[in-house]
Amino acid sequence: MPVLSYIQAITKALQEEMERDEKVFVLGEDVGVRGGVFRATDGLYEQFGETRVIDTPLAESAIAGVGIGAAMYGMRPVAEMQFADFILPAVNQIISEAAKIRYRSNNDWTAPITIRAPYGGGVHGALYHSQSIEAIFANQPGLKIVMPSSPYDAKGLLKAAIRDEDPVLFLEHKRAYRSIKEEVPDTDYTLPIGKAEVKRDGADITVITYGLCVQFALQAAEKLEKEDIDVHILDLRTVYPLDQEAIKEAASKTGKVLLITEDNKEGSIIGEVAAIISEHCLFDLDAPIKRLAGPDVPAMPYAPPLEKEFMINPDKIEAAMRELAEF
Amino acid sequence: MSLSKHQQLGLSDQNILEMYRTMLLARRIDERMWLLNRSGKIPFVVSCQGQEAQQVGASYALDRTKDYAAPYYRDVGVVLSLGMTARELMLQAYAKAEDPNSGGRQMPGHYGQKKNRMLTGSSPVTTQVPHAVGVGLAAKMEKKDIVSFVTLGEGSSNQGDFHEGANFAAVHKLPVIFMVENNQYAISVPLNKQVACEKISDRAIGYGMPGVTVDGNDPLAVYEAVKQAVDRARTGEGPTLIEAVSYRLTPHSSDDDDRSYREREEVEQAKQKDGLLTFKSYVQDQEIATNSELEQMEQEIREIIDEATAYAENAPYAKPESIYDFVYGNEGSTR
Ligand SMILES: Cc1ncc(C[n+]2csc(CCOP(=O)(O)OP(=O)(O)O)c2C)c(N)n1
Ligand SMILES: [Mg+2]
Numbered sequence: 001m002p003v004l005s006y007i008q009a010i011t012k013a014l015q016e017e018m019e020r021d022e023k024v025f026v027l028g029e030d031v032g033v034r035g036g037v038f039r040a041t042d043g044l045y046e047q048f049g050e051t052r053v054i055d056t057p058l059a060e061s062a063i064a065g066v067g068i069g070a071a072m073y074g075m076r077p078v079a080e081m082q083f084a085d086f087i088l089p090a091v092n093q094i095i096s097e098a099a100k101i102r103y104r105s106n107n108d109w110t111a112p113i114t115i116r117a118p119y120g121g122g123v124h125g126a127l128y129h130s131q132s133i134e135a136i137f138a139n140q141p142g143l144k145i146v147m148p149s150s151p152y153d154a155k156g157l158l159k160a161a162i163r164d165e166d167p168v169l170f171l172e173h174k175r176a177y178r179s180i181k182e183e184v185p186d187t188d189y190t191l192p193i194g195k196a197e198v199k200r201d202g203a204d205i206t207v208i209t210y211g212l213c214v215q216f217a218l219q220a221a222e223k224l225e226k227e228d229i230d231v232h233i234l235d236l237r238t239v240y241p242l243d244q245e246a247i248k249e250a251a252s253k254t255g256k257v258l259l260i261t262e263d264n265k266e267g268s269i270i271g272e273v274a275a276i277i278s279e280h281c282l283f284d285l286d287a288p289i290k291r292l293a294g295p296d297v298p299a300m301p302y303a304p305p306l307e308k309e310f311m312i313n314p315d316k317i318e319a320a321m322r323e324l325a326e327f
Numbered sequence: 328m329s330l331s332k333h334q335q336l337g338l339s340d341q342n343i344l345e346m347y348r349t350m351l352l353a354r355r356i357d358e359r360m361w362l363l364n365r366s367g368k369i370p371f372v373v374s375c376q377g378q379e380a381q382q383v384g385a386s387y388a389l390d391r392t393k394d395y396a397a398p399y400y401r402d403v404g405v406v407l408s409l410g411m412t413a414r415e416l417m418l419q420a421y422a423k424a425e426d427p428n429s430g431g432r433q434m435p436g437h438y439g440q441k442k443n444r445m446l447t448g449s450s451p452v453t454t455q456v457p458h459a460v461g462v463g464l465a466a467k468m469e470k471k472d473i474v475s476f477v478t479l480g481e482g483s484s485n486q487g488d489f490h491e492g493a494n495f496a497a498v499h500k501l502p503v504i505f506m507v508e509n510n511q512y513a514i515s516v517p518l519n520k521q522v523a524c525e526k527i528s529d530r531a532i533g534y535g536m537p538g539v540t541v542d543g544n545d546p547l548a549v550y551e552a553v554k555q556a557v558d559r560a561r562t563g564e565g566p567t568l569i570e571a572v573s574y575r576l577t578p579h580s581s582d583d584d585d586r587s588y589r590e591r592e593e594v595e596q597a598k599q600k601d602g603l604l605t606f607k608s609y610v611q612d613q614e615i616a617t618n619s620e621l622e623q624m625e626q627e628i629r630e631i632i633d634e635a636t637a638y639a640e641n642a643p644y645a646k647p648e649s650i651y652d653f654v655y656g657n658e659g660s661t662r
Binding site: 025051052054056057059061062064065066067068069070071072073074075077089092093096097100101102103104105106107108109110141142144164165166 | 395397426427428429430432433437439440441446447449450451454456457458459460461462463464465466467468469475487488490491492494495498499652653654655656657
């Protein structure tokens with residue numbers, strides 16, 4: 001089985017879906033000849049040509065909005081936002097339009113668009129190339145938000161997103177792009193959207209997180225194993241709508257829960273996860289729910305010590321895990 | 328004998344009569360909705376009055392068996408031309424379950440009907456423009472001979488989505504027609520406080536597409552302009568911006584009082600140029616219909632609207648539990 005990086009898995013998913021279905025096409029800034037600034041669409045222009053790998057004008061609302069129109073017509077557009085930070089000009093199209101088209105037309109029209117965006121920090125991207133933007137979209141019924149943590153998941157979930165009947169916001173951690181590699185089958189497989197997955201089975205404490213933080217948590221858990229702390233890790237994979245059953249099960253399993261996000265703490269996805277746990281699992285808990293998150297400052301600064309202060313890393317997670325285990 | 332204007336455009340007397348009838352139907356439906364609103368039967372109306380000529384003239388230039396449209400909230404004339412019925416319009420006014428636009432979920436004037444290739448619209452203005460461009464893009468990719476027609480108000484032409492959509496369509500030479508229905512006001516704000524350019528169509532040059540301004544009170548002038556744009560679109564020459572100039576004869580909506588921002592004289596003057604009246608004169612002058620035939624048309628329309636109103640009034644609302652339906656496709660209800 002070939003070993004692929006996270007970004008290679010993304011490219012593979014796009015390529016396979018474009019081969020499978022002629023209605024699938026890619027649009028965005030620099031996605032054509034350049035193959036994307038991160039090279040997520042590398043080789044697609046050569047294989048499928050400029051009509052299916054479309055270099056758009058620099059205008060995010062049009063990238064989303066034109067994609068939505070094409071999706072309503074019956075196409076399967078995959079729109080790329082060059083950085084998640086620059087999705088903001090397209091928010092109206094995503095929230096007022098894509099998320100509501102099925103509902104507002106009483107199921108007459110649908111908008112099966114996939115919007116991909118690289119998010120997250122730790123790449124010297126500073127305030128406007130490091131943000132986690134999922135919380136902005138995470139109370140919009142009609143929209144799904146998928147944030148894979150590994151190459152295998154990235155491929156299967158992106159293929160599922162493209163085939164999904166509803167709009168999917170697909171957020172890829174840009175630091176994972178080249179740092180995370182694993183075996184990814186050449187076969188045509190999809191993974192279910194809306195389902196969380198246990199990435200590590202453990203008995204002492206439960207970690208619930210998503211995206212790159214899953215990888216950091218796995219590394220920290222490895223270390224704690226030597227201290228006989230057995231960590232259970234649930235990867236949300238889809239952060240909206242949440243897999244409530246999996247969250248309840250994971251929280252109840254150990255009774256000690258650590259929630260992790262790279263996003264600013266207040267108003268983040270994990271606040272909702274905490275609410276689900278307190279609503280349903282209070283009497284199974286042996287410790288207060290613990291949260292590890294980015295600080296509540298506007299965004300991640302550039303200077304290395306400041307960036308490090310903001311970022312989640314395995315050391316910070318290890319410390320939080322130990323503290324919770326000792327409670 | 329020289330050819331009349333409509334004959335020069337290749338339109339038959341029958342076509343003209345149909346266009347006039349559609350304009351009249353739009354106006355009479357709209358007027359009925361105001362009565363229903365003022366008598367407390369329906370909570371809201373947003374009007375087409377004064378814009379029927381451009382709406383119907385433009386729609387008749389499309390191929391109404393295959394072209395797509397993304398209409399905006401004033402487009403009663405457009406949606407009727409494209410196949411929505413008086414009954415369906417009344418169902419949306421009453422927000423009843425059978426309303427094909429949204430099943431009563433949206434306010435009146437938020438059109439959409441897939442079987443007639445009308446995209447679903449929302450309230451934030453101008454979001455429909457990129458959608459229409461997306462349809463144009465899909466049509467081009469699929470090598471389908473389809474034109475995508477989108478309308479908006481002149482105030483709405485200030486939104487970013489107008490610029491982003493128009494630019495995209497022009498760069499990719501897409502078969503899209505942008506028609507700005509310039510009715511001189513955006514709620515209370517007059518044209519000269521919306522734009523500093525002389526004509527909305529002047530904006531076209533910035534996108535590298537033709538821009539034309541036509542008399543929106545003259546359905547034949549609008550037909551001609553849109554027909555040319557349709558021909559350009561079909562031959563792969565790309566998009567066109569059309570500005571149809573008319574006047575909004577009613578307040579912005581049933582919740583507005585326009586006496587606070589415009590003189591009655593101005594409205595009265597505009598009524599003299601009302602496209603419905605001038606086109607009726609054209610029909611009479613050209614002897615396309617006799618006065619008694621026109622009177623009979625009024626009578627028929629009245630009956631259609633009476634029937635539509637009664638039907639909609641008696642139709643059921645959607646069931647409360649249906650609120651959970653159609654959030655997502657695969658699992659039906661979210662409850
Ligand atoms: C983005 C947005 N801002 C404000 C409004 C409120 N609003 C509804 S219609 C309107 C005026 C629109 O004027 P124009 O585009 O000229 O269209 P008209 O109503 O005159 O046909 C405004 C401000 C809105 N619906 N959407
Ligand atoms: Mg206006």
